[in-house]
Amino acid sequence: MNTPQLRMFQTLVRREFWEHRSLWAAPLAVTVLLLICAWLTHGALDIDASDSAEWLDPQNKTIVFALAQWGLTVPYYLVMLLVLNFYLIDCLYAERKDRSILFWKSLPVSDGATVAAKLFVGCILVPLGTFVLALFTDLLFTAIWNIRAALGHSPELVAWDTVAFLQIQTLMFLGLVISILWYAPIFASLLLASALVRRNVLLWVTLVPLLVVIGERIIFGTSYVYDLIDYRTDGIWKSLHLEGALLGSVASVGQGVVISLPRFYDRVHVLPAFTNIDLWIGLIVAAACAYAAAWIRRYRDDG
Amino acid sequence: MTAIIEARGLKKAYHATHALEDVSFTVGAGRIVGLIGPNGAGKTTALKAILGLTRFEGELRVLGLDPRSQRDALMRDVSFIADVAALPRWLRVSQALEFVAGVHTRFNRARALEFLRRTDIRMRSRVRELSKGMVTQLHLALILAIDARLLVLDEPTLGLDLLYRRQFYDTLLNEYFNKERTILVTTHQVEEIENLLTDVLFINRGRVVLESSVEALAGRYVQLTVNPDNVARARALQPFYEREVFGRIVMIFDGCSTAELASLGELRKPSIADLFVAKMEAV
Numbered sequence: 001m002n003t004p005q006l007r008m009f010q011t012l013v014r015r016e017f018w019e020h021r022s023l024w025a026a027p028l029a030v031t032v033l034l035l036i037c038a039w040l041t042h043g044a045l046d047i048d049a050s051d052s053a054e055w056l057d058p059q060n061k062t063i064v065f066a067l068a069q070w071g072l073t074v075p076y077y078l079v080m081l082l083v084l085n086f087y088l089i090d091c092l093y094a095e096r097k098d099r100s101i102l103f104w105k106s107l108p109v110s111d112g113a114t115v116a117a118k119l120f121v122g123c124i125l126v127p128l129g130t131f132v133l134a135l136f137t138d139l140l141f142t143a144i145w146n147i148r149a150a151l152g153h154s155p156e157l158v159a160w161d162t163v164a165f166l167q168i169q170t171l172m173f174l175g176l177v178i179s180i181l182w183y184a185p186i187f188a189s190l191l192l193a194s195a196l197v198r199r200n201v202l203l204w205v206t207l208v209p210l211l212v213v214i215g216e217r218i219i220f221g222t223s224y225v226y227d228l229i230d231y232r233t234d235g236i237w238k239s240l241h242l243e244g245a246l247l248g249s250v251a252s253v254g255q256g257v258v259i260s261l262p263r264f265y266d267r268v269h270v271l272p273a274f275t276n277i278d279l280w281i282g283l284i285v286a287a288a289c290a291y292a293a294a295w296i297r298r299y300r301d302d303g
Numbered sequence: 304m305t306a307i308i309e310a311r312g313l314k315k316a317y318h319a320t321h322a323l324e325d326v327s328f329t330v331g332a333g334r335i336v337g338l339i340g341p342n343g344a345g346k347t348t349a350l351k352a353i354l355g356l357t358r359f360e361g362e363l364r365v366l367g368l369d370p371r372s373q374r375d376a377l378m379r380d381v382s383f384i385a386d387v388a389a390l391p392r393w394l395r396v397s398q399a400l401e402f403v404a405g406v407h408t409r410f411n412r413a414r415a416l417e418f419l420r421r422t423d424i425r426m427r428s429r430v431r432e433l434s435k436g437m438v439t440q441l442h443l444a445l446i447l448a449i450d451a452r453l454l455v456l457d458e459p460t461l462g463l464d465l466l467y468r469r470q471f472y473d474t475l476l477n478e479y480f481n482k483e484r485t486i487l488v489t490t491h492q493v494e495e496i497e498n499l500l501t502d503v504l505f506i507n508r509g510r511v512v513l514e515s516s517v518e519a520l521a522g523r524y525v526q527l528t529v530n531p532d533n534v535a536r537a538r539a540l541q542p543f544y545e546r547e548v549f550g551r552i553v554m555i556f557d558g559c560s561t562a563e564l565a566s567l568g569e570l571r572k573p574s575i576a577d578l579f580v581a582k583m584e585a586v
Contacts, residue, residue: 004408007405008405008406010405011401011402011404011405011406012405012406014401014402014405015398015402018393018394018395018398019391019393019394095391098391098392099386099388099389100389100390100391100394101389102356102385102386102389103389103390103391103442105354105356105378106354106378106382106383106384106385106389106446107378107402107403107406107407108375108378108379108406108407109378109406110375298374299358301351301356301357301358
């Protein structure tokens with residue numbers, strides 16, 4: 001890619017963040033909220049942890065630490081999912097609605113480049129940006145928590161485990177990469193809908209699949225479409241044997257139940273996700289949807 | 304004359320309506336061409352065809368390229384304002400400059416800034432905060448700073464007050480136009496761009512009804528305000544248009560000898576607006 005093209009692509013990407021401010025504002029709002037939560041009870045932490053001796057067990061502490069790292073990222077990915085859905089169904093529709101497409105099309109930018117930039121923002125940049133933001137929030141939140149615990153009289157609550165931190169972040173990162181690849185056809189089809197549908201895109205993308213599923217059930221008595229949607233929603237996680245890994249790593253400790261992290265990591269196999277042919281077929285479908293969206297944007301003439 | 308636009312037999316139908324029916328014309332380099340026609344005549348469809356925004360039948364070369372298959376390459380040398388309200392309302396002025404500079408290698412940011420300095424437009428403003436006139440000024444500033452060979456304007460001053468309209472065309476003529484540049488403009492306010500044009504292209508019901516340079520018009524058409532006694536003689540010379548103004552008959556002739564007409568009343572060169580009305584009503 002030569003320089004003017006790279007510059008053009010960067011400009012197209014920046015334009016998406018100018019127009020759809022929720023792409024960056026929503027994750028930042030989550031950060032602010034989480035950091036406020038970290039300070040929620042003013043001053044130093046002063047919890048008497050002597051009653052719960054099992055929490056002080058190093059293995060348990062590591063698990064709690066890892067779970068906290070994971071838990072802190074959950075709001076990010078929920079918000080991201082919401083923001084991305086609205087972004088993708090809107091990004092090729094809004095420009096037609098406000099007729100600004102006539103301005104964008106007066107510049108030497110191909111429809112392919114425009115669609116590619118939107119897909120890049122939705123499928124790669126925002127998820128990766130969210131990961132980085134969540135990682136920093138994990139660090140900051142933990143730091144605040146530890147400072148407060150140390151300042152108070154609860155040194156037992158001070159927790160840091162570099163290995164556990166790296167392990168959980170690596171696992172979450174791999175999970176994110178798998179999600180991006182697995183859900184790419186869903187994202188690209190939302191983009192296609194925003195290029196295709198005349199109005200009420202949200203209604204179309206929710207109602208049409210629903211009606212098709214119901215229609216298929218009533219007319220043919222089958223559920224292929226439902227199964228397909230279901231499979232595309234969580235099929236890849238089944239191929240990772242996450243459930244089995246979780247169950248297999250549960251161990252009884254006294255009266256309680258804990259998860260053994262080393263055992264869990266041993267049992268999670270990421271490779272099957274990448275060797276799953278459906279993952280790659282999905283990517284081909286995603287590419288086809290993106291191509292169709294660009295084609296429609298190029299040749300659509302609303303008169 | 305190098306042809307910038309060469310159209311042969313353009314046809315386009317929207318469902319049952321024929322927007323273009325066998326339209327052929329040529330636009331030469333360094334000309335300012337007015338594409339003039341009533342509402343629904345096919346002006347916008349013709350422009351959209353030229354800009355590769357719609358599909359059509361027929362042969363069309365713009366700067367030697369086919370807008371259907373070579374649109375991306377074409378847009379490097381063509382600018383257009385297709386709608387006065389096309390700038391997105393969320394866009395900031397500074398972002399608009401940054402965007403165009405980022406995607407167009409022939410955009411001169413300093414020139415756009417220089418133009419904007421003469422207006423009341425502030426860099427931090429969003430388009431939605433600007434008045435309609437200011438939005439047009441901003442759009443014009445962006446377009447004028449692009450070194451394009453062909454500029455296409457579709458009703459660029461629609462809805463603007465007289466001051467902005469005058470300023471728009473003055474800027475266009477004084478600061479943009481030169482021999483290397485060609486401008487194609489549609490408007491229904493013919494009288495406003497009358498003195499600007501070098502060529503006219505009248506279009507009605509999807510057909511070209513007149514294609515001429517303004518210079519040639521003067522030699523070809525003549526308007527006669529007929530003395531009341533000479534009306535019958537004047538009619539015998541077959542005017543293609545006739546109307547009554549303040550009780551006197553006014554006729555327009557195509558290619559008639561002025562010597563013969565001079566004895567029948569007062570002669571003058573019809574304005575483009577007069578000719579337009581005459582041509583539209585004569586069809």
